[in-house]
Every structure is written in C-alpha cells, then in structure tokens.
Amino acid sequence: MASKNFDNAKKAKADEFYTQLSDIEKELKNYKAQFKNKVVFCNCDDPETSNFYYYFVSNFDELKLKKLITTHFELDKPSYKLEYYGGADVKGDKETVIKRAIKLGQKTKLKQNFQQGSQADLFEVEPIRSYSGDFRSPECIELLKLSDIVVTNPPFSLFREFVSQLIEYKKKYLIIGNVNAITYKEIFKLIKENKIWLGQSIHSGDREFQVPESYPLKAAGFRIGPNGEHYIRIKGVRWFTNLDYTERHEDLILYKNYDENEYPNFDNYDAINIDVTKDIPMDYAGNMGVPITFLDKYNPEQFEIIALGIVGSVEFSCNKEMEILKDGKPTGKTTMNAKGTLYIKSKDKTKAAFRNVKTGEYYDSIYARILIRNLKPVHNIQRKIFSYCINDSIPLIIFINKLSLELWPYIEFATIAINTFFLIINIIFYKVFN
C-alpha cells in the first residue's frame, strides 16, 4: 500500500501548478469569520513557493487564527513541517516573509541532520520522516487530526483520495480542483449529499498558475512574467468547499416558461433537456437534465439534485440497439443505450450521434447532465400574474382586477370583496374620465 501511494505521489509530482495570491484572496474573503480561532493546515504547500502559506502567515492576525501548519511533498529528499503560532513580524513581500519564517523555524539546521526538531518561539520546523510529506502519510494524518480547516490546491491526479481523506476525518476544507471532478462518482455523491459545493469566486473562464521553469513552453496560454517566471492558463478551475457563504443560498432568477417544443424529453429517462442553466423554466415541476456548470448557480433550497445523467448513476428506461454515427454517417458499430448517456430525438440527422437499428430514428447523445428538480416551481397562477406584468404592461387597476379573479378558487371570500371593491373603483374611474 505504502509503495503504491508513493508511486501515485511520484506521478503527482507533475502537478506543479502554483496558485496565484489574488485568486486565494478573492475566495478567502468570503469566509473570514469561519477562520477565527482555527488551526489551518496547508498540506500540499511548500512554504518556499506556496501563496497559501504566504496568505495565512500575512493574514494570521486579521483572520484571528490559532495556528498554521504547512507540509509538502518531496520526491527525493525528506520534507519538513512548518508551524506558525502568530505574533511574529511577518509583514512584507513574500520572499522576506518566507525567509524570516524559515530562519525563525531553523529550517537549515534541521534539513542537515533530520533529527527531531528544536523549537523556535513562534515558528517551528520539524522533519517528516515517512513518505516525504505525502498528505496520506501517518505523520501528515496526525497533523490533519489536529487541524480544523484544510486549505490548499492538492495534486489533481490525487483529488478523489484527497477529498475522501478530508471526509473521513470530518474536516472543513477549501481546495482547488477541476470542474470535471463533479462527474467523479465519489465527488458527485458528496455534492448530492450537500457535503461539498463549489466556492464563491470562480464560475467561468480560466485561471493562471505559476509553473516550474522546466514546464514545456509550447502549451496554449503560456506566458513568461517580468522576472522570468513561467505561467500557464488552465480552464475549468473551481474551488470546492464545505464552508458556507451567503450567495449559495440565493435563488437563481428564472425567467422562461416551459414549452414542450423548446425542452424535449430524453428518450431513456423521464426528464427534459436543458442546454443552458439560465434557461431552466420557472414553472416546470418535473425532472430536468442540466449541464454540470449548473452547480455554479446551485442553491440547495431551490433545487434538489437527483442524480448524474450517466449509466450507473441512473436507471435508463429503455435499452435500444443503436448504430454509432460519425458526423452523421454510419460506422457499422453498434451500442446499447447510446454508450450509457442520456439521449434525445435528433432534429438534424447530419449531426446525430446514433441511429436506432430497428426504427431508423436518429438521436443526439447528451453528455454530462445533472438531473435536478425545482423545489419551488412557479405555479400556473403566479406565472400568469408574472406574464400580465411583464408582457402586457396593462394598467394597474385592470391587473389587480384580473388578479382577484385569478385568485377566486383559492380565497373565495376575499376575492369577492377585492373584486367588488375594484369593480366599484373601476366604475368610478370610468365615470370620472369618460
């Protein structure tokens, strides 16, 4: 097991993407109160390079932290942990602050003998003897147990393991990952159970990370900074967390009405397909398949997550034999149930992905949908009121009159009173102005 872990970690050493300080600041500002008196653990963070370490040392007093612990992984030399208890003069640029922390923590001495660490007043450095600082090593797990919140950008290749360890030890966390992690079975389960959600600050576009100078220059979005540092832009970056913030409890404003021609049903699951999250109809109470980026807008009080729209996560209702098409043309190969994805009848057979072997019907494969349900769909009556206001721009008096009529079946007595009252006002207005 240990050797398997170590092999994985070796692979992960290719994950050297250093998070920018500005991205850390934008996200962390949402959780300030939640850090008060907490032990923060950055467990994939070499203090010499990590902006997470720099951020927490520099903002230690502002956040009222109790302690900061940092460990990192070294492939071919022993690692060390650096702890900070607050109170030192740590203002200044990154280089100054890190140099000072390391000097105070006597890193140099410990790196030479790798014996049990001696203690400085405010910083403490100790070597980690096993697995070179692997976050799964016994020593790092002991540190994890002592900490309250884990904040880092872990190696993406070990993302599942990293998250499952956080869950196992019931920790709070704020970590960076790729949006595709949502489709991992283990991660999706946690999302559905409301144990992990996306952070506040990143919902689209790409983000820039610093990379070691050995990284190939030819990658798209590559840039060299003013001091020769190498940067690369990465798409699909998201924060994953179980720290709460206000915006995730705000309803997504919906403005469209359900129309069966616009929202086709999947053929193999009882749900309608929605291509863009903002197009979710406000008045549809049934199941809906939405893109995974829906989670950027997800409010658990507004929507219920049912499942991931792929085989293994949901039971598909029919199992048709289909010919696989390439650019709308036959390939001679067949599949059952569109390779395990949701599918809808194709409107344009030149773009279709599958053809039913028996009936000749064409289908589009709809990949990576999250199946959801609106917990507070707008009812017919509310929809009508909404459309009176928005579309008809009718005089207020007539609108109120219509509204009272609409409410008739629900609050009969009140309706009669309101209706009569406004009818009289209507008549008076009519008499006065005509």
Ligand SMILES: C[S@@+](CC[C@H](N)C(=O)[O-])C[C@H]1O[C@@H](n2cnc3c(N)ncnc32)[C@H](O)[C@@H]1O
């Ligand atoms: C994506 S980088 C992020 C580094 C840093 N957290 C930051 O954001 O600037 C992931 C880091 O995890 C380290 N790493 C790889 N495998 C690890 C392991 N098994 N345990 C702890 N850290 C590991 C890598 O060396 C790398 O520095």
